[in-house]
Amino acid sequence: MNSRSVDGRPEAQHVVSRLMRESLVDKQVIAGTEAPVRAILPRLNVIHIGGMSIMDRGSSALMPLLDEIIVNQDRHTQVVGVGPGVRGRHIFAVGLDLGLPTGALATLAAKSSAQNAYIVACLLADSGFVYLEAPFIVQLLPAMLAAARGAVFNGIPPYDLWEHPPAIGKIPPHGSDTGSYLVGEVFGARSVILVKDVDGIYAADPKTNPDVEFITEISVAELIARELPTLPIEPVALELLARAKLARSIRIINGLVPGNLTRALDGEAVGTLIYR
Amino acid sequence: MQSADNSMLTELGKRLVGESLSDATLQRATEDTPDFVILPWVNVVKIGGQSIMDRGRSAVMPLIDEIVDNLSRHKMILGTGAGTRARHIYSLAIDLGMPVGVLTVLGTAVAWQNAQMLQYLLAKHGIAFLEPEGFPSLPHYLMERGAVICQGMPPYKLWQENPEIGRIPPQRTDTGCFLIAEVFGARKMIYVKDEDGLYTADPKKDPAAQHIARVSVQELLARDQNDLVVERAVLDLMLTARHIREIQFVNGLKPGQLSAALAGEPVGTVIFNAAPKGAVASTAR
Numbered sequence: 001m002n003s004r005s006v007d008g009r010p011e012a013q014h015v016v017s018r019l020m021r022e023s024l025v026d027k028q029v030i031a032g033t034e035a036p037v038r039a040i041l042p043r044l045n046v047i048h049i050g051g052m053s054i055m056d057r058g059s060s061a062l063m064p065l066l067d068e069i070i071v072n073q074d075r076h077t078q079v080v081g082v083g084p085g086v087r088g089r090h091i092f093a094v095g096l097d098l099g100l101p102t103g104a105l106a107t108l109a110a111k112s113s114a115q116n117a118y119i120v121a122c123l124l125a126d127s128g129f130v131y132l133e134a135p136f137i138v139q140l141l142p143a144m145l146a147a148a149r150g151a152v153f154n155g156i157p158p159y160d161l162w163e164h165p166p167a168i169g170k171i172p173p174h175g176s177d178t179g180s181y182l183v184g185e186v187f188g189a190r191s192v193i194l195v196k197d198v199d200g201i202y203a204a205d206p207k208t209n210p211d212v213e214f215i216t217e218i219s220v221a222e223l224i225a226r227e228l229p230t231l232p233i234e235p236v237a238l239e240l241l242a243r244a245k246l247a248r249s250i251r252i253i254n255g256l257v258p259g260n261l262t263r264a265l266d267g268e269a270v271g272t273l274i275y276r
Numbered sequence: 277m278q279s280a281d282n283s284m285l286t287e288l289g290k291r292l293v294g295e296s297l298s299d300a301t302l303q304r305a306t307e308d309t310p311d312f313v314i315l316p317w318v319n320v321v322k323i324g325g326q327s328i329m330d331r332g333r334s335a336v337m338p339l340i341d342e343i344v345d346n347l348s349r350h351k352m353i354l355g356t357g358a359g360t361r362a363r364h365i366y367s368l369a370i371d372l373g374m375p376v377g378v379l380t381v382l383g384t385a386v387a388w389q390n391a392q393m394l395q396y397l398l399a400k401h402g403i404a405f406l407e408p409e410g411f412p413s414l415p416h417y418l419m420e421r422g423a424v425i426c427q428g429m430p431p432y433k434l435w436q437e438n439p440e441i442g443r444i445p446p447q448r449t450d451t452g453c454f455l456i457a458e459v460f461g462a463r464k465m466i467y468v469k470d471e472d473g474l475y476t477a478d479p480k481k482d483p484a485a486q487h488i489a490r491v492s493v494q495e496l497l498a499r500d501q502n503d504l505v506v507e508r509a510v511l512d513l514m515l516t517a518r519h520i521r522e523i524q525f526v527n528g529l530k531p532g533q534l535s536a537a538l539a540g541e542p543v544g545t546v547i548f549n550a551a552p553k554g555a556v557a558s559t560a561r
Contacts, residue, residue, distance in 0.1 A: 038373030093289030099312030103459030
């Protein structure tokens with residue numbers, strides 16, 4: 001077992017594979033792994049409910065949206081990610097004031113979105129939705145969708161202490177838009193729909209430019225190139241969409257307008273579609 | 277829209293609860309907050325998978341002895357790499373069309389196996405193996421026993437980002453260990469591999485390759501080498517890290533190198549951040 005190489009050093013015990021002995025950092029080795037990806041749950045629709053935009057408004061905004069999710073249950077498989085909202089912002093404020101690093105802030109904020117997701121799961125429980133924490137998404141989502149009629153999960157991805165320090169400042173870059181998108185990408189979802197409180201993306205701030213162009217469809221490369229100062233979607237989600245293998249678009253819709261979610265699920269042109 | 281009662285918030289706090297987090301001026305304002313260091317005395321030591329663990333007893337046991345020897349002097353978080361079984365399952369899973377998130381779940385199991393093996397070997401010294409959920413207990417174990425073991429993969433699982441090219445999960449055990457060091461503000465980040473550090477080419481393939489004792493991350497990125505001693509994600513994250521200014525690579529097959537690195541000696545290769553502390557990274561996102 002403990003064979004030695006010519007230079008007298010102990011030899012590693014390899015399992016034969018295409019990547020055996022290769023450096024996984026080598027650019028040519030990496031490029032050689034390009035291959036088609038299979039969609040694990042191609043009928044899945046990922047619906048992301050914004051924290052500040054929907055949840056923090058309470059029942060007047062949330063309940064009509066949940067009713068619309070229930071109405072669509074018979075026609076569409078839906079999993080619902082939820083954002084943290086203002087409590088996530090508040091714990092950033094306190095945590096930053098205390099000097100806590102980005103990874104600590106990410107761990108803390110994830111509990112705020114977990115709370116919101118748990119509330120949504122309670123409100124949808126009677127319609128057969130279950131709340132799944134990250135380990136159960138990994139192990140049980142397909143089984144749950146076979147048995148239950150939908151699932152609710154924490155939009156913030158489980159990066160926790162391992163969250164990346166961002167290029168500027170300390171705010172965790174992988175927020176709940178990103179986490180919900182990544183669930184769509186890894187399972188090869190049919191659609192990823194971000195439900196917010198704006199109609200979509202405008203070419204400039206509509207509050208200051210009343211005649212501004214509304215964007216119904218835009219490629220992710222062009223959207224990034226436009227460098228709009230604020231967007232109703234996290235910049236990291238756009239970067240990841242640009243590298244998508246399966247979930248090649250994200251639709252942003254206004255969840256305060258009844259019928260928008262149904263139209264988005266039916267593939268109609270509502271809100272803004274960002275595509276790869 | 278309901279919002280928190282603003283009366284107790286700082287000026288920055290008021291902006292955080294009211295404005296878009298993607299606003300660059302708001303992000304920049306968070307730069308001025310203090311940097312509290314959670315575990316300034318801890319050392320993160322990554323034990324390579326293919327480079328150390330896969331070699332078995334002849335490589336692992338001397339390193340175990342060296343770790344035990346340092347327990348009374350240095351507090352260590354020992355993270356493990358994955359190695360050849362990960363290469364096998366990545367090959368298999370890519371062939372079967374599995375996405376990067378699934379590959380990450382699979383690769384994590386290999387790093388976990390190596391961590392569990394390491395823990396069996398160190399168990400009689402009272403060393404525990406903590407998974408990410410157990411990290412709040414980590415300071416206690418470090419204070420009591422001097423070291424803890426964790427598996428090196430970050431807990432991203434299905435939420436792993438796609439790489440720009442290819443299908444290999446881009447953030448693996450080098451990255452996971454680096455981010456542990458960064459979030460805790462560790463004293464040192466030491467990678468234990470099977471070479472004396474960086475060379476101008478792969479010394480396993482090119483006998484004319486020359487050793488590099490010290491190099492800046494900026495220079496290394498500018499060289500755009502085909503191969504590297506460490507995951508590219510680590511180099512990118514070094515540019516944005518607030519605590520970790522340098523990382524060190526030592527040869528775990530040479531007795532004494534880990535001890536020397538823990539003692540602060542410049543063995544192996546050091547990759548350092550040449551930008552002044554607090555400078556905004558330009559090349560990273």
